[in-house]
Amino acid sequence: MSTPSPASSYEQAGELKIGQVGVANLRVRTLDVEALVGEMRARVERAPRLFGRAAVIIDFGGLMQTPELATARALLEGLRAAGVLPVALAYGTSEIQALAEQLGLPLLAKFRAQYERGEPAAAPPPAPVPVAAPEPAKATVQPGLVHKTAVRSGQQLYAEQRDLTVLTAVGAGAEVISDGSIHIYGALRGRALAGAQGNQDARIFCSAFHAELVAVAGHYKVLDDVPRALHGKAVQVWLEDGQLNIAAQD
Incomplete structure (x- = not known):
């Protein structure tokens, strides 16, 4: 051994x-x-x-x-x-x-x-040679996902490559996931996972914190890890220096 x-x-x-x-x-x-x-x-x-x-x-x-x-x-x-x-x-x-x-x-x-160790990275493909100058393209922004109804127990909601906004509550046993930030305008009683693909700048905002679990870029806390003074409060959750922070919003 x-x-x-x-x-x-x-x-x-x-x-x-x-x-x-x-x-x-x-x-x-x-x-x-x-x-x-x-x-x-x-x-x-x-x-x-x-x-x-x-x-x-x-x-x-x-x-x-x-x-x-x-x-x-x-x-x-x-x-x-x-x-x-x-x-x-x-x-x-x-x-x-x-x-x-x-x-x-x-x-x-x-x-x-x-x-992977000891294997060289593959060389990037050569850049294509343009035949003619393209017309200027308009910048496009991926809109955030807005969910208007409550997320109920057993449901999972995922916002891929964008932020997620829930206009009501996230029930116990429900799960909301976003590659960006998560905004919840009601109570959060289930799980909220922001920065699901590793975005450490993602944040979680909710109006009433009762979450079973919150995570940013994989770093998590369960309700028992959070001071009781924050239970039921409007809070913000963010990652800083590898530590998950939860604080009341002003």
Whole structure:
């Protein structure tokens, strides 16, 4: 079994981020199976409706060495015992690919470009030579998505490559997602995920904060993480220096 990586300045052994379609990505920072499982068990116990039996992608891309098979299996078994369901490995190297095959898990190809090592990037295609000067084109702006009715429990609303505005409320068990910012003019009781494709400048605004979960570019907080003084208040949620901030609006 591999020796756990030495502890770094991080407080947690693994950083959990929430993805666009409810799949969590567990990026392993320290290969300490006991610590990783303990952290996940605590998350499930604190917010069972959000994390109980949640699909989780395991990302070993932050480690110096690929875990040995026995260590990876111990981690998967521990995570299942903690209450979540590991469903895939994040693509990284040929060693990760071999490990995934041994574990019987698929790879998520969307992570290839971020973690592939030792392979040169493909050269960009040559720019086309214009035959004639084109006429000036008018700039087009992708309008934000405006949703006029309440988003009810079990519903999911996604604004792709634009902001999302909800004119009423987002009910408990509902989910609103945007690649940009989210504006909610009523109560937010479900989940709101802004910057779903990684936009760290995205923000969330709501008139009455009761959210089960809020996230910006994958960084999240559940209601229990938010001071009670902010519950029911008009708030703004934003990301700064890798930390998710929630504050009352003036």
